[in-house]
Amino acid sequence: MDDVVVRLKDIFCTIRVLKETDIEDLLKIKNEIEIHRERLELQKNGKACYLGAVINHCVIGFVLISLDNKKDVMPYTNNEKCADMIDLFVMKPFRGKSIGTYLIAQSERICKENKIFFLGLDVNPKDNLSAMELYKRLSYKKVGELHLDGIYPSKDENGKDCEYEDWCIDMIKKLN
Numbered sequence: 190m191d192d193v194v195v196r197l198k199d200i201f202c203t204i205r206v207l208k209e210t211d212i213e214d215l216l217k218i219k220n221e222i223e224i225h226r227e228r229l230e231l232q233k234n235g236k237a238c239y240l241g242a243v244i245n246h247c248v249i250g251f252v253l254i255s256l257d258n259k260k261d262v263m264p265y266t267n268n269e270k271c272a273d274m275i276d277l278f279v280m281k282p283f284r285g286k287s288i289g290t291y292l293i294a295q296s297e298r299i300c301k302e303n304k305i306f307f308l309g310l311d312v313n314p315k316d317n318l319s320a321m322e323l324y325k326r327l328s329y330k331k332v333g334e335l336h337l338d339g340i341y342p343s344k345d346e347n348g349k350d351c352e353y354e355d356w357c358i359d360m361i362k363k364l365n
């Protein structure tokens with residue numbers, strides 16, 4: 190994909206494919222080197238695209254687009270292949286400036302370039318209502334049932350270790 194420069198109100202942000210040399214920046218956002226390495230490896234093998242939002246040469250957001258079929262939504266795509274949008278993230282100070290929207294728009298473009306005409310995602314409708322509203326605004330539709338997407342170590346309101354159950358719903362969009 191060619192780099193895309195988009196004009197924001199007061200800053201310029203580039204949406205581009207991430208590379209090995211971005212790992213240092215990525216670790217400042219998500220300090221899990223194995224995850225970033227694995228994503229870059231998937232990208233190298235043509236199985237995914239790891240997109241970043243970059244301001245002043247610093248990565249401030251990312252999203253992974255898995256080009257493998259998101260099998261659990263097949264009943265809702267007439268058995269057409271559906272790519273999977275994973276871990277969309279924009280750093281807090283840069284939120285509300287449409288960067289998430291641009292990352293999603295470029296993700297959709299990448300799917301179409303790869304001849305995939307559905308894009309799907311998992312979102313927790315209870316704990317992530319604002320992200321769900323964003324997807325709805327961009328024409329993503331809820332499909333299927335609420336399901337347990339993962340269980341993660343977390344802290345309760347008293348700072349005690351606990352487990353967080355991530356109950357999510359699938360959303361998909363037919364790309365034109």
Ligand SMILES: CC(C)(COP(=O)(O)OP(=O)(O)OC[C@H]1O[C@@H](n2cnc3c(N)ncnc32)[C@H](O)[C@@H]1OP(=O)(O)O)[C@@H](O)C(=O)NCCC(=O)NCCS
Nearest residue numbers: 277278279284285286287288289290312319320322323326
């Ligand atoms: C979800 C997330 C990626 C959105 O990123 P973002 O860059 O803030 O997204 P946008 O700016 O494109 O849109 C967010 C909202 O800001 C509003 N907005 C967009 N441009 C704006 C602007 N210039 N001024 C004010 N508000 C604006 C949009 O209307 C949108 O509102 P909505 O949620 O009511 O639809 C970001 O909040 C995030 O990283 N959250 C934590 C991780 C997460 O929850 N990821 C989703 C996992 S499913």
